[in-house]
Amino acid sequence: MAHANNSFDHSTMSIDYNLLGSRITTITYLIIYILGFIGNTFALITFSSRRMRQISSSIFLLVLSISDILALVTSIWFFLADAFAIQLQNYSALACRFRTFFAYVFMDLSSWCIAGLALDRYLRTKLPLGSRTLCTPRNASLMILTFLFLLCLINGHYFSPGIGQERGENRTTAHCLEN
Secondary structure (H helix, E strand, C coil): CCCHHHCCCHHHCCCCHHHHHHHHHHHHHHHHHHHHHHHHHHHHHHHCCCCHHHCHHHHHHHHHHHHHHHHHHHHHHHHHHHHHCCCHHHCCHHHHHHHHHHHHHHHHHHHHHHHHHHHHHHHHHHCCCCHHHHCCHHHHHHHHHHHHHHHHHHHHHHHCCCCEEEECCCCCEEEECCC
């Protein structure tokens, strides 16, 4: 049998790795957005019921789902750039600053909601009698508002002029340095 007839010439095949990487990134973003929005929407519906809002742990999970949805919304910026070559960062330095600020606030808030939930569950386990007064929806809400306030202070530097710089003769275009 002739083995030479079945061989494949690899030298004539060229792969555009940039295009391949872009396509893989676009598909990955799309899967994350679809699953993220669907899953967090179901969590939002579940934990926003009157019965669930009476449990402190559910308050953390409710805010976590809201925060995750908003973090997904703020990251659509990158999906549009990769999938459709829409460079939103070129339109407004102020939009760049707001998007960057809120993206970090919501991503950080998600992490702190999980930390608050862990503390809530720890207190319920270690102090079963004291948890009735400590682990209340009101205290959970106060803890989340404290997290949100501190995260706004911590991430406030994203409003500085160095994040989104206006360019062009009439300063109508911008460049988002955070990306």
